[in-house]
Amino acid sequence: MPELPEVEAYRRLAEQAVGRTVSAVDVGDVRFVRGGTEPAELVARLPGLVVAGARRRGKLLVLDLVPAGRRRRGGDGSPRLGLRFGMTGRLLVDGRGPIDKLLYSSERAEPAWDRFGLRFRDGGTLVVRDPRLLGGVTLEPDEDALGPDAATLTLAELVGALGGSVAPLKARLLDQAKVAGIGNLVADELLWRAGLAPDRPAGSLDDAERRRLHRAVRATVRMLSDRGGSHTGDLMPARAPGGRCPRDGAELRRTTVGGRTTWWCPAHQR
DNA sequence: ATTGTGGCCTGCCCGC
C-alpha cells in the first residue's frame, strides 16, 4: 500500500511532469475530489498552468502549478494540487508507474479506475489510478496539518510527537498530524525493529527507548524505500496466521491497535 | 484537547 516509500517513488515520477503545461483535466470520479474542492474548480483553474514542482510531505504529494512563463509559485493564487493515494492508489505519468506490485491493490488497468488525470499540451498524461477510491485530490491541501516527515524526523521531533500521550505508541505513530508518512505496515516493521510493544503508552518510553525508536523510524523508512516498497520489510513474510518472529522464532501475536491489524513479537517487543 | 470508533470504498480470496 502507498506509504511514504511508495509516495516518494511517485514524487520522483511526478518530476517528469515538471515544466509541462496542463491542457485539460479529467475527473474520472467526482467522489475522488475531496476536501471542499469542487470538480469544476479543477477543470476551470488548472488548464494553461505549468507544473513547477513535485513535493512530498508524508503520504501527500503536492504539485505546484504556475502560470506559463513563471518558474516558481508566488502568493498570487497559483494553485497547489494535493494528491493522496489511500491504500490502493497508483500514479502514472505517460502511462507508466514506478511500482508494479502494490499490496492489497490490483495490477489490472481498468479504465474506470482512473479517478483523476491531467493531460499535457505535449500529449502526455499524469493519472491517479485507484480501484478503492480511498485516495483523493484536493486543491490547496492543508500541509500544515501534517506532522514532521518520517524520512527526516529528528529525535526532538519524535519526542514532541510522543509527548506525554497515553495513546498506544503505534496509534501515535500512525497519526499523520504527529508524524507524517507512517502507515500500518511501516509501523509494524519499525516497532519490531525497535523492540517496542505497539500498545505501550506513547509517553511511557524512557530516553534509551525513544532513541531506539528514532533510529528505527529513520532506518526502516530508508530501508523500505531502498528495497522498493512498504511491503518489503523483514517482518512482512511472518505477518500471517502461525507466523513466527524472524528474530527469535516466537509465535507472533495478532491484535488490533489504533484500529489497525497489528502483528508483533511478544518475546522481544516490550 | 485527546482518544477511540465506525463508515466509506471495492477487489480479492476462501469456503461451500
Added chain:
DNA sequence: TGCGGGCAGGCCACAA
C-alpha cells in the same frame, strides 16, 4: 462453477 462473507486500511466525521 458461482456465490456470499470477510478482509484489507487511509482518512474523516463524530462521540465521549
